[in-house]
Amino acid sequence: xxxxxxxxxxxxxxxxxxxxxxxxxxxxxxxxxxxxxxxxxxxxxxxxxxxxxxxxxxxxxxxxxxxxxxxxxxxxxxxxxxxxxxxxxxxxxxxxxxxxxxxxxxxxxxxxxxxxxxxxxxxxxxxxxxxxxxxxxxxxxxxxxxxxxxxxxxxxxxxxxxxxxxxxxxxxxxxxxxxxxxxxxxxxxxxxxxxxxxxxxxxxxxxxxxxxxxxxxxxxxxxxxxxxxxxxxxxxxxxxxxxxxxxxxxxxxxxxxxxxxxxxxxxxxxxxxxxxxxxxxxxxxxxxxxxxxxxxxxxxxxxx
Ligand code: ADE
Ligand code: ZN
Ligand code: ZN
Numbered sequence: 001x002x003x004x005x006x007x008x009x010x011x012x013x014x015x016x017x018x019x020x021x022x023x024x025x026x027x028x029x030x031x032x033x034x035x036x037x038x039x040x041x042x043x044x045x046x047x048x049x050x051x052x053x054x055x056x057x058x059x060x061x062x063x064x065x066x067x068x069x070x071x072x073x074x075x076x077x078x079x080x081x082x083x084x085x086x087x088x089x090x091x092x093x094x095x096x097x098x099x100x101x102x103x104x105x106x107x108x109x110x111x112x113x114x115x116x117x118x119x120x121x122x123x124x125x126x127x128x129x130x131x132x133x134x135x136x137x138x139x140x141x142x143x144x145x146x147x148x149x150x151x152x153x154x155x156x157x158x159x160x161x162x163x164x165x166x167x168x169x170x171x172x173x174x175x176x177x178x179x180x181x182x183x184x185x186x187x188x189x190x191x192x193x194x195x196x197x198x199x200x201x202x203x204x205x206x207x208x209x210x211x212x213x214x215x216x217x218x219x220x221x222x223x224x225x226x227x228x229x230x231x232x233x234x235x236x237x238x239x240x241x242x243x244x245x246x247x248x249x250x251x252x253x254x255x256x257x258x259x260x261x262x263x264x265x266x267x268x269x270x271x272x273x274x275x276x277x278x279x280x281x282x283x284x285x286x287x288x289x290x291x292x293x294x295x296x297x298x299x300x301x302x303x304x
Pocket of ligand 2: 030073074087149153
C-alpha cells in the first residue's frame with residue numbers, strides 16, 4: 001500500500017494537502033517492508049546460476065541486493081500507469097476462491113491483465129535470458145524487478161480481494177487509535193507493530209526470525225510451497241487462490257466498516273502474515289531457480 005493509505009487527523013489543511021498528493025486508488029501494494037522481506041528471504045535460497053543471473057541483471061548501484069529494488073514498481077507507478085491493474089486481482093464478493101477465466105482481467109475486461117497474468121508474463125520474459133534468438137527483445141532488468149515485486153503482492157491476502165471493497169481499500173476502520181483502511185493494515189501496520197513489539201524496531205531482526213522458522217518449524221512445509229504443477233516455472237494461480245482463502249478467513253473476518261482492530265486481531269493475524277512473507281520468499285527463489293537453471297546468460301549492461 002502507498003504511504004498515504006492512512007491519515008492521522010492533524011488538521012484540515014494537512015488533510016487536504018495529503019489528499020491532493022495521494023496516488024489514485026487501486027495502486028496499493030505491500031508496504032516497502034513487505035517487499036523487502038520477501039526478496040531478502042529469497043536471496044540466500046537462490047542457486048548459484050540464479051544468483052549470478054540476478055547479479056548480472058541488477059543495476060550496479062544495487063550492489064547485488066535484489067531486496068533493495070523490490071519496491072521499484074511502486075515507485076514507478078506514476079510513470080507506468082498501465083501497470084496499475086497488475087498489482088492485484090479482484091474476485092467476486094464472498095466467493096473466497098479465484099478463477100483465472102472469471103477474475104483475471106482489468107476494469108475494461110481485457111483478459112490476462114491482472115497479478116497472475118503479470119507473473120506469468122514476466123516469468124516467460126525472463127526465460128529468454130541467455131538466448132541469442134530472443135535476447136534483447138525485453139528489458140530483463142525490469143522483468144526481474146516486476147516478477148520479484150509481484151511475487152510479494154500475490155502473497156498479500158488482500159491483493160486478491162473482493163471487487164466491491166477493492167481488496168479492503170474502501171473499508172474504513174480503526175487500527176488501535178488510528179483511522180485507516182483494512183488494506184493498509186495488511187500492507188503495513190501489522191508488520192510495523194510486529195517490528196516494534198517483538199523485533200527491536202529492526203526489519204532485519206524480523207526477517208531473521210522468519211528465516212529461522214523456515215529452517216526449523218516450517219521446514220516440512222517448504223517443499224510443498226516450492227512445488228509447481230507439472231513443468232510450470234511459476235504457479236501464481238495457486239498462490240492467488242491461497243491468498244483469497246486467507247483473506248476470507250483472516251483479513252475480512254471481524255473487520256467491517258468502523259470496526260476497531262486491536263490486540264485480538266493483531267495477535268491472531270501476525271502468524272498468518274509472517275508465513276505469507278516466508279512463502280513469498282521461498283517461492284520467488286524457487287521460481288528464479290527454475291527460470292535460470294542451466295542458462296549461460298549473455299553479458300549485457302543492465303538498465304532500468
Ligand atoms: N485496487 C483494487 N483492488 C485492489 C486490491 N485487491 N489490492 C490493491 N489494490 C486494489
Ligand atoms: Zn504492488
Ligand atoms: Zn496493497
